[in-house]
Amino acid sequence: MVAVRRVRRTVLYLVLTLFAGLYLLPVYVVAVTSLKTGAAIDLAHMWALPRTFSVGSLGAAWTQLGPNFINSLYLTIPATVISSLIGAMNGYALSKWRFRGSNTIFFLILLGMFIPYQAVLIPVLRVLEAIRLDGTIPGLILVNVVYGIPITTLIFRNFYVGIPREMIEAGQMDGAGYWGIFRRIVLPLSASGFVVAGIWQFTQIWNNFLFAVAVTTPPHQPVTVAVVNIAGSQTIQWNVQMASALMASIPTLVVYILLGKYFVRGLLAGSVKG
Amino acid sequence: MKRRISWDHWSAVLVLVPSLAALGVFVYGFIVWTGYLSLTDWNSYIPNFHWAGLRNYVAVFETFRFQSDIRNLIVFTALFILGCLVLGLFLAVLIDQKIRAESLFRSIFIFPMAISFVATGVIWSWLLNPQTGVNLILRALGDTHPPQWFLSTAIVPSIPLGLIQVGIPLALVAVTLAAIWQMSGFAMAIYLAGLRAIPDEMKEAARIDGAGAWRLFWSVIFPQLKSSTVTAVIILSAASLKVFGLIYAMTGPGQDFTTDMPTLNMFQTTFQGSQFADGAAIATILFLIMAAFSIPYLITVLRREEEA
Numbered sequence: 412m413v414a415v416r417r418v419r420r421t422v423l424y425l426v427l428t429l430f431a432g433l434y435l436l437p438v439y440v441v442a443v444t445s446l447k448t449g450a451a452i453d454l455a456h457m458w459a460l461p462r463t464f465s466v467g468s469l470g471a472a473w474t475q476l477g478p479n480f481i482n483s484l485y486l487t488i489p490a491t492v493i494s495s496l497i498g499a500m501n502g503y504a505l506s507k508w509r510f511r512g513s514n515t516i517f518f519l520i521l522l523g524m525f526i527p528y529q530a531v532l533i534p535v536l537r538v539l540e541a542i543r544l545d546g547t548i549p550g551l552i553l554v555n556v557v558y559g560i561p562i563t564t565l566i567f568r569n570f571y572v573g574i575p576r577e578m579i580e581a582g583q584m585d586g587a588g589y590w591g592i593f594r595r596i597v598l599p600l601s602a603s604g605f606v607v608a609g610i611w612q613f614t615q616i617w618n619n620f621l622f623a624v625a626v627t628t629p630p631h632q633p634v635t636v637a638v639v640n641i642a643g644s645q646t647i648q649w650n651v652q653m654a655s656a657l658m659a660s661i662p663t664l665v666v667y668i669l670l671g672k673y674f675v676r677g678l679l680a681g682s683v684k685g
Numbered sequence: 686m687k688r689r690i691s692w693d694h695w696s697a698v699l700v701l702v703p704s705l706a707a708l709g710v711f712v713y714g715f716i717v718w719t720g721y722l723s724l725t726d727w728n729s730y731i732p733n734f735h736w737a738g739l740r741n742y743v744a745v746f747e748t749f750r751f752q753s754d755i756r757n758l759i760v761f762t763a764l765f766i767l768g769c770l771v772l773g774l775f776l777a778v779l780i781d782q783k784i785r786a787e788s789l790f791r792s793i794f795i796f797p798m799a800i801s802f803v804a805t806g807v808i809w810s811w812l813l814n815p816q817t818g819v820n821l822i823l824r825a826l827g828d829t830h831p832p833q834w835f836l837s838t839a840i841v842p843s844i845p846l847g848l849i850q851v852g853i854p855l856a857l858v859a860v861t862l863a864a865i866w867q868m869s870g871f872a873m874a875i876y877l878a879g880l881r882a883i884p885d886e887m888k889e890a891a892r893i894d895g896a897g898a899w900r901l902f903w904s905v906i907f908p909q910l911k912s913s914t915v916t917a918v919i920i921l922s923a924a925s926l927k928v929f930g931l932i933y934a935m936t937g938p939g940q941d942f943t944t945d946m947p948t949l950n951m952f953q954t955t956f957q958g959s960q961f962a963d964g965a966a967i968a969t970i971l972f973l974i975m976a977a978f979s980i981p982y983l984i985t986v987l988r989r990e991e992e993a
């Protein structure tokens with residue numbers, strides 16, 4: 412029995428390792444390609460390790476998309492902070508102060524998460540033009556904040572459901588009102604809620620392409636648009652294309668590696684379960 | 686005391702007003718606006734709100750491109766969801782065997798979700814480029830005619846219907862592989878959470894060695910995962926309907942629109958072709974498809990929660 416068990420465990424680990432290897436293959440290719448020198452860039456030897464290491468591809472990618480990378484930071488950081496704050500306030504209102512119709516309101520907010528954004532894109536651009544924010548990063552921030560409200564509200568509502576009602580009642584006994592309870596009881600408990608919502612929004616907004624390509628014009632385009640432009644260019648070598656895809660992925664990957672647990676919580680929260 | 690509580694409830698309502706107003710305009714108002722535009726004659730650069738009825742819908746449905754889109758969307762959705770569910774369930778079950786380095790394996794299977802669809806598209810367009818990447822390995826293994834991947838123009842089987850050939854466009858399979866790589870970790874996470882919610886005794890029973898384990902899994906464990914499956918299918922369907930950046934970066938519409946999608950068609954028709962009313966018609970169709978499956982789902986989930 413012990414022997415059978417050992418064989419089974421070995422097979423289990425072999426299969427898991429095989430699949431892990433398959434999932435990591437693209438990472439391997441991107442990494443070795445980005446580190447090869449110009450002479451070693453050859454489509455016939457894509458899988459070969461670099462003989463000499465060079466950051467030339469990464470440097471070339473950075474000259475192409477550096478400014479767009481900065482644009483993405485200007486876009487993502489404010490949009491993430493604002494939409495998380497709005498989500499916290501909405502989630503608090505919807506979880507701790509239920510009123511007649513609050514579930515209907517929650518439903519109407521949530522539906523905004525599912526819509527294909529093509530269904531609002533023409534009006535979005537018309538309105539941004541009307542308020543003179545078309546083509547700009549503030550315009551893109553506005554759009555990402557508004558369409559981020561459903562998911563951040565959902566994350567915080569589900570998070571605050573976990574705070575016991577007794578704590579709210581204790582606050583009321585002490586004479587605290589709506590905002591007093593939020594500030595003194597709920598907000599101090601919200602740190603991990605903000606981490607989950609913040610990471611989720613950071614990743615989504617950083618990676619967003621549709622709004623980015625529709626709303627912004629050069630030189631205000633974020634990094635995702637730059638990656639596509641570089642990949643579509645006939646004159647830029649494939650190793651630089653790979654390196655720019657890598658560079659555009661680094662911020663979200665770093666966040667994922669450091670705080671992956673919270674990313675997965677956002678992932679599961681986004682699937683609308685109580 | 687009583688009056689103050691009701692004032693607090695009013696505060697809750699007031700807090701929600703700005704968000705509701707914003708979404709009322711940006712979601713509901715804009716969808717109605719798009720729907721209205723789809724019924725006008727605005728098919729040039731200059732806005733023209735002359736009433737057109739359903740003419741644009743008829744025109745869109747009569748194009749080779751949109752008919753291809755419908756075929757592609759169905760094929761892509763089916764392959765993508767099936768691939769994600771099978772792979773996700775398989776990996777979740779393996780990870781749930783009380784293994785060492787569990788979090789490392791989990792992280793590896795989920796990390797592609799942290800990357801943008803456009804980065805995935807660029808990387809996979811080189812991995813599946815027939816000249817290099819995966820085909821180098823296949824050639825080394827002795828395959829003298831490796832697949833053309835997303836450059837293939839074949840549709841299998843090729844049944845004529847309307848203006849198009851119905852079947853699976855092989856080019857689309859290449860795109861689906863990249864999409865499954867990116868999103869299967871999501872299905873895995875959902876299934877893993879579902880498995881963890883099942884009482885240990887039931888899982889132990891299924892884990893017992895011998896001929897019964899397979900059957901035990903399908904008749905005891907899998908039915909417990911029904912709500913996980915429903916959730917994963919809904920979210921993956923939404924992702925599939927919205928797929929845009931991946932196609933845009935990896936293949937574009939493709940030869941004979943073999944990798945085109947309604948989302949891409951809408952974008953190019955509207956913003957590159959200035960056919961605003963036609964674009965609005967495609968967008969409205971997309972919205973209606975989404976509404977058909979997500980509204981019932983949301984209502985069910987919220988009801989179930991209210992009862993609990």
